[in-house]
Amino acid sequence: MNTKTTVLGQTYQFRDLKEIFAKANEDKSGDQLAGIAASDSRERVAAKQVLADLTLADIRNNPMLPPEEDEVSRVIEEGINEKIYNEIKNWSVAELREYILSHNAGENDIKRISRGLSSEMIAATAKLMSNLDLITAAAKIRNVTHCNTAIGQPGVLAARVQPNHPSDNVQGIKAALYEGLSYGIGDAVIGINPVIDTADSVKDILTMTKEVMNKWEIPTQNCVLAHVTTQMRAIRQGAPADLIFQSLAGSEKGNNAFGIDVKLLDEADELMRKEGTSYGPNFWYFETGQGSELSSEAHFGIDQVTMESRCYGLARKYNPFIVNTVVGFIGPEYLYDSRQVIRAGLEDHYMGKLHGLPMGCDVCYTNHMKVDQNDMDNLGILLSAAGVNFVIGVAMADDVMLNYQSTSFHDIAAFREVLGLRPAPAFEKWLEKMGIMENGKLTARAGDPTIFM
Template structure:
């Protein structure tokens, strides 16, 4: 590998591949916090130039964390289709970018080649792509998965109904749940973040979700986003659950900080397949977010885009129904302002799709970040253009339990109408049957949940 270049009369030389990778990254406050970011715009461009000439083979042979030390690395490397890898290993990162953006390269072409990629290769090409490149390439990639219904079909935009409540009050949860359904939200999943992570509380919410789903014959999935082990115990005790959730990281150390490893997730997946309430085969739900590894001191000196890409390589092994990045949730220490959040959202969505995942985005920000509602609406529009699989749906976009701002019920409805999209087919048919939607548009009784009481 050649790790230097001359730019504007100055020679830039980098220590190793991951020095190049970090400095080629678009500006991120998390990389600055870690002390690995480029020192200037010129150095960032120089790093991109150097990275563009590196071969995919060199990247595979130098994983971000050594194979012997890290379970995530082993899962990524062992999952590579060697025959397809042999076909592409001599591509430079620049050549790979050109191939992805070529108008003759189809979704099927990309999905096939993705089986021969490591996450670090995906991160590398992401770093030399513009925002429009990320939208254009992601739009090409179609990924579907099936739990009770199929997500990711062309012409659809889905939403997770997230009726969080500051005390997990069942009636408060129900009020938000029923209102969201009338707006066409919830075809991806009815999914609550619990305040109380106990088996008893999780079971209570799952049973309420299941009652609503069965009573109104709603074609969707249910999940309570407690710790994976709590959900497993609830299922063992007889609680209904279609999906099992867990937040994941891009390193073994990061996952250990979250309190699990790969064997835990595989045990959970098998439990859901045998004792869960979903049709399957895709019964797992994962969330990620740039900067989580740095926040737990589990980043191994690697930049946050590369670590995020490794989350997706890890997730792929467990054949999830849903994956989403909570892109602006961790805070300004990792993504400082709207520009950085926008870039990260487009990066994460593209990397997830290129990894072969049904990728959604929690388009969000925290109240101490330099961003506002207009900024996340801009990102939601860009991601819809990019073919994003699903967004979040929260009353007025204001999560009163997690204290952050995201997309509201009306946002997904507006994006569907603007882009000529609908909910998942069976869910869209349910909306029409209930009178909440007609010909893909909400009717006058949308927001009126009285018929569901």
């Protein structure tokens, strides 16, 4: 394995794979905080140059976090198709990048190859891609999933309606839900982040959303994003859950900080097979985001792009209905400004898609980041062009419970209108029946939540 190169007259000798991977990243405050980022542009390009010439076998044979020490590594390792891997193991990362982007590689070819790739190999290609490379590659891949309804088809941009309330007031949640539905938002999921993490509270919200879905015959799915154990308790008590949610980290230690492990996820998976209310076969909702491993000191000196990719390696075991990178929630010590958030959003979307996952993105920011709503407009349009499965809809982008800004109902309607995208087919039919949409356009009736009262 060659770890040495010369750039602009200066020779660089890298220690190991971790150092090459970290320094090949585009600039991120989280990698700086971890003390592993490239010191300047020249060192960054040197690392990229070394990475480009590594073979896929080099990456697999020098594990950054060995399977013996980490169960996420084991899940990733066990998921690799050996036949496919053996066909491509002598490819360099540069060759893999060019294959993915080439006209010779169609969607099915890429999907087949991806079964022979580890999360680290996928992360490696992302480090050699420009923003437009990430968009071009992701746009080739559509990962369609089905829970009660299907999303992810070409030409479809779905959305989660996120009607959170600062004290879980059921009427208040309903009010924001009606507003969202009236803008054609909610085909991915009706998903609520609860303030109170108890089974009773989760059950109340699931029951209310299910009642609304039944009353208006809305073709979608519901979910309350409490801790997985709380949801499991609620489901055992008879709560109607179409989807089960959990945040994931890219290492066993990181997952322990979230209060989960593979065994618990397996248990929840089993429970959903038996007691979930949806058609399936996909009934998981996962959330991820760069930096969470560093924040729980569970990154093992590995950069945040690679750790994020490992989350997708874990997610893929469970064939989720939706996966969402909550890209700008974590704060400026991991993603400092709009440039870093936009880059991370495109990286995550691409890496998830290449894992075969139904990727969505919470295009978002907190108030102590150097980001504003204009940056969200930009990232939203870029991801919509890249074929993102879904984005998040919050009333005027302002989440009054989580205290951050995402994309608004108006924004999603605009992404659809500007790029000629449509809601999920079953949902669009329902919108037409309700008189909210006609020929893919909002009608004069759209935007009035009282039509659901």
